[in-house]
Amino acid sequence: QVQLVESGGGLVQAGGSLRLSCAASGRTFSSYHMAWFRQAPGKEREFVAGITRSFGSTYYADSVKGRFTISRDNAKNTVYLQMNSLKPEDTAVYYCAANQLGYTVLRTTTVYDYWGQGTQVTVSS
Numbered sequence: 001q002v003q004l005v006e007s008g009g010g011l012v013q014a015g016g017s018l019r020l021s022c023a024a025s026g027r028t029f030s031s032y033h034m035a036w037f038r039q040a041p042g043k044e045r046e047f048v049a050g051i052t053r054s055f056g057s058t059y060y061a062d063s064v065k066g067r068f069t070i071s072r073d074n075a076k077n078t079v080y081l082q083m084n085s086l087k088p089e090d091t092a093v094y095y096c097a098a099n100q101l102g103y104t105v106l107r108t109t110t111v112y113d114y115w116g117q118g119t120q121v122t123v124s125s
Helices: none
Strands: 004-007 010-013 018-024 033-039 046-051 058-060 068-073 078-083 092-099 119-124
Touching: 004 092, 018 033, 018 092, 018 119, 033 068, 033 078, 046 068, 046 078, 058 068, 078 092
Parallel strands: 010 119
Antiparallel strands: 004 018, 018 078, 033 046, 033 092, 046 058, 068 078, 092 119
16 A cells, blocks of 8 residues: 655746655655646646656646656656746646556556545645
8 A cells, every 4th residue: 555645735936837746654665656737626637757667758738748757766766847937727736646556657546555644735826
């Protein structure tokens, strides 16, 4: 079993940056594909970015490509999301998630076994 704890959210002005962290418990972190999702009020949870367990291949939603960077440190059991050039439409609760299925990052919420509690990101205009 894996427990995930996000941190790093907050209030930032448009154009600013934040780095989210997701710390995982357990000794099998390196066997999980990791992803970040977000959910804005009144909207469905959506995929933001993901990173594979083996080669660290990365995948991004079109809306964040070029602005956000996902990375992982298996020695620290942590996955990061560096968010630059933030926009008001990036405002949401951000969740990290872990999944062992398949050979690549999947973008649907239903395949992820473990979720963090979420961290709020608010971007003011």
